[in-house]
Amino acid sequence: MGRKVGIVLMAVTALAIITAASPKPAHANPKYGSIVVDAYTGEVLSEDMADKQLYPASLTKIMTLFMVFEALERKEIKLDDQLKVSKRAAGMPPSKLGLPVGSTIKMEDAILALVTKSANDVAVVIGEAIAGSEIQFARKMTDRARQLGMSRTTFRNASGLPNRYQRSTARDMATLARVMISRFPDYYTYFSTRSFAYKGRSYRNHNKLLGHYDGVDGIKTGYINASGFNLVASAQRDGRRIIGVVFGGRTSARRNNHMVKLLDRGFETANSRSLVLAGTPPIPTRRPGANATEVAVAENRVLQVAMTDKPTFLKADTQAVAALPVTIAANQPQPDVMPEDMLNVPAIPSAKPDIAAPAPKLVIAGLGPVSPSVEDFDIEDEHGQGDRELGAIDLEDLPADSLDGDSASIASLLGGWSIQVGAFRSEDRTSVAISNAVSAAPELLSWAEPRVKPLVTGRGTLYRARLAGLDETTARDACRKLERSGIGCLAIQNTASQ
Known part of the structure; x- marks a missing residue:
């Protein structure tokens, strides 16, 4: 009897040691969400809390720039247009260029200011120039996001400054990045800008993975206290491109190191796939005007071979494992350039059905619960690159807009x-x-x-x-x-x- 009790106690003790030694899961952090996808096929390579609605912070500016690029494509604006600075725009809190009321800024400079400095005053200038007011612009942003398949995203401003109703998800941001890269390959190169000189000052890009992680060429960081440190990054190696999204880093360095880990694993997973869809035609640089052919593959993977001019925004059926017969062939390298007209890239498929965003609730100021503090997710610097190399906290990453949810x-x-x-x-x-x-x-x-x-x-x-x-x-x-x-x-x- 005593021997049995001893064995049980030893087992319990061993279990307790193992449990204590186990790392915290990423989702112990209430601000955390992540996803890694294949940019060409939309295949999800990893995800954790990818559908949780979180604060996008300055990731919002990716959508702002998407709206700019569409307006440029429609020739509604030009890169050399001069945009006027309103009193409202000039009054935005940092991060900002500090544009005076009544001054102007060239559209191309405005684009670069958003990419590098993440300037909130410039985001408002852009919104007012395109839609007449930032409120109207945010409505257009939300409508466009929904058309792109970003079903759990709502925008209330052009900058990402705190608003309790401005939410998005890791999956939705991956969808946006995928469409951005595929539809606007030329404009996407703005996101690789390391620094931007304006009126005698130089502004560095907050995305420290540029130049420090092989293949990374964009796209955007974001931070407010309510969100933690966010990042959308894309990297291309050996004909493969993947997109990673992280919400909720405790510091910019930890966020960056976590993204490095996710991208490394993403490339390993993508490269380990021994089979791909065969017969993918050469990728045109201009719109072919062909009909779209959608091929549904097991595990919700969707690839559109040729796209129409009219967007359809198809989503994968989570139950369809083989909606159409496919031919399997040996692994082939992915093209370096995607179709310019992949406007209707399907939304990144979710394992869960869409859940309607909750209706805004009335807030009783000063009586609400205190938000829980952010927990670290398990991050190690696998590449021996410390905070100095991979983005120790930059004071420009900690603007005066770093508020909590109050x-x-x-x-x-x-x-x-x-x-x-x-x-x-x-x-x-x-x-x-x-x-x-x-x-x-x-x-x-x-x-x-x-x-x-x-x-x-x-x-x-x-x-x-x-x-x-x-x-x-x-x-x-x-x-x-x-x-x-x-x-x-x-x-x-x-x-x-x-």
């Missing part, structure tokens, strides 16, 4: 103005007042952030009904319109005490 801080940052449409003893009445205000001026307030601000008085608590995240012009215009509708309104410039 709604008061976010609203103060996003435009700096709110409107108040009443103060009530009941939270329910406060919510109704906010809803009525939005209904009365939807063109001005539909994308404002609803907030309830408690105010403790000697006679009890009042709940102030506010809509935040506005610029001064929008706030005052909204109040004028609401007052004409019989709704009392006060435009308020946000301060830390509010």
Whole structure:
């Protein structure tokens, strides 16, 4: 009996030691998500929490630039166009170029400023130039993202500055990067720019993998405190191109080292595939105008051989293992250049069905739970390259926009103005007042952030009904319109005490 008990105790002890020694899973970090895909076929090489909605931060600017490149393609704008800087754009927080109100910046310089400096003021300049206002531009960004298959992405601004409703996923960002690279191979080369000189100053690209990891030629970093350190990177070796996405790094160096590990494993996985689809035709450099042929392969792998001019944005059926017969041949090198017209590259397939994004919830400022602190994911520097080589924290990677999810801080940052449409003893009445205000001026307030601000008085608590995240012009215009509708309104410039 004693011997049996001893054996059991030894087994339990061994199990405890093994458990303690096991590394934390990546998803112990609530801000983490990652995916690695084959850029040519869309095959998922690895993924972890790839469908979790997270804050994209300045990865948003990839979509901003995609919209720019489409406008250039349609000849709605030109690279030498001069874009005017508005008061709103000039008032954006860092990272920024510091453009003065009324000045202009050339479109090509604006592109380079987003790629390297990740300039928030320039992102607003671009949005206003293309859509008339940043709000309208963000709506267009969201609509376009959905057309591209980014079903779990919503944009509320052009820069990636904090907004609790601006979310994306690792899978959606991989889809965007894949379309960007395939549709705009010439414009994509902007993302390999190491530094950008403007008005006597030089701005370095925050993507430190450029020049430090073999084959990496883009694309974009992102950081706010709510997101952690994000990165989308693409690398090409021996005729293969893969795309990696990481959300939620604790530091830029750890994020970079983790990306190196993911890319290394991605290339190993891709190169270990002994079979590929045969008969892939030579890749044209111009649109062939041919009909699209979709071939569905086991494990949700999808390849489009030739594309149409009209986007179809097909998604893989997660149950279809062989929708069409395919011919298998020996491994062949992938082409170095993808079709210029892969506008309708399928969204990266998911093992899970799409889940509708949750509707925005009313935020009671100051009463919300504190976000959990970020946990490290298991990262080792496998290549002997320390923080100095692979991107020790750059102060330019830590802009003044590094806020947590606190709604008061976010609203103060996003435009700096709110409107108040009443103060009530009941939270329910406060919510109704906010809803009525939005209904009365939807063109001005539909994308404002609803907030309830408690105010403790000697006679009890009042709940102030506010809509935040506005610029001064929008706030005052909204109040004028609401007052004409019989709704009392006060435009308020946000301060830390509010």
